[in-house]
Amino acid sequence: MRIFLDTADPIEIRRAADAGLIDGVTTNPSLLAQVAKEREPSDIFKEICQTVEGPVSAEVVALDAEGMIEQGEKLYEIADNIVIKVPLTEEGLVACRALTNAGIPVNVTLCFSPTQAHLAAKAGATFISPFIGRIDDISGDGMDLIAQIRQIYDNYDIETEILAASIRHPQHMVQSLMIGADCATIPPKVLYQLLRHPLTDKGLEGFMNDWKSLGRDL
Ligand code: E4P
Numbered sequence: 001m002r003i004f005l006d007t008a009d010p011i012e013i014r015r016a017a018d019a020g021l022i023d024g025v026t027t028n029p030s031l032l033a034q035v036a037k038e039r040e041p042s043d044i045f046k047e048i049c050q051t052v053e054g055p056v057s058a059e060v061v062a063l064d065a066e067g068m069i070e071q072g073e074k075l076y077e078i079a080d081n082i083v084i085k086v087p088l089t090e091e092g093l094v095a096c097r098a099l100t101n102a103g104i105p106v107n108v109t110l111c112f113s114p115t116q117a118h119l120a121a122k123a124g125a126t127f128i129s130p131f132i133g134r135i136d137d138i139s140g141d142g143m144d145l146i147a148q149i150r151q152i153y154d155n156y157d158i159e160t161e162i163l164a165a166s167i168r169h170p171q172h173m174v175q176s177l178m179i180g181a182d183c184a185t186i187p188p189k190v191l192y193q194l195l196r197h198p199l200t201d202k203g204l205e206g207f208m209n210d211w212k213s214l215g216r217d218l
Pocket of ligand 1: 006026027028109129131133134165166167185
């Protein structure tokens with residue numbers, strides 16, 4: 001499964017990319033607002049696209065299809081690995097179809113139901129982003145949605161990739177892997193939670209102490 005980092009922070013992206021842990025990046029307007037300060041969003045996207053080779057999702061902020069298409073085309077000029085993110089609205093799907101027809105990959109975001117995911121695929125989405133954590137937040141079951149979309153896409157040989165999003169903890173990741181999501185986007189904090197294990201730390205500490213007591217060099 002491909003792992004994308006869900007952040008617009010160039011420092012976090014560099015750190016994860018240097019360790020070879022990520023295959024791409026997803027951003028959204030909220031994540032950009034957290035890091036942009038004085039910087040132009042286009043400069044941030046450019047830096048991110050130079051840091052990772054894989055897909056980098058950049059979201060439009062227009063609400064009408066014409067505006068989304070215009071912004072999407074402009075964003076796509078930044079780099080070949082930009083993917084245009086559009087919201088799962090009627091206007092967003094019109095923009096998705098137009099951008100896809102122009103050869104521009106689209107990530108349809110803010111997906112909360114299997115029928116939305118089906119329609120996004122019909123509009124030609126390259127990625128569909130179901131938001132697991134936000135469904136759990138309102139007492140739903142986000143993982144059920146991933147499983148439903150997986151089954152629907154498999155039933156009809158739909159090629160749109162399921163990008164599990166709004167991942168809040170390692171169990172979301174384990175379940176996404178088990179269900180067979182194509183990719184997952186995770187915040188830096190969760191990425192390092194996936195990596196660490198207290199028994200690894202404890203085991204390493206024991207090895208180091210025993211080695212020190214031997215008093216030799218390798
Ligand atoms: C996905 O592309 C979104 O940026 C993200 O996963 C949203 O996560 P949140 O619900 O934690 O904000």
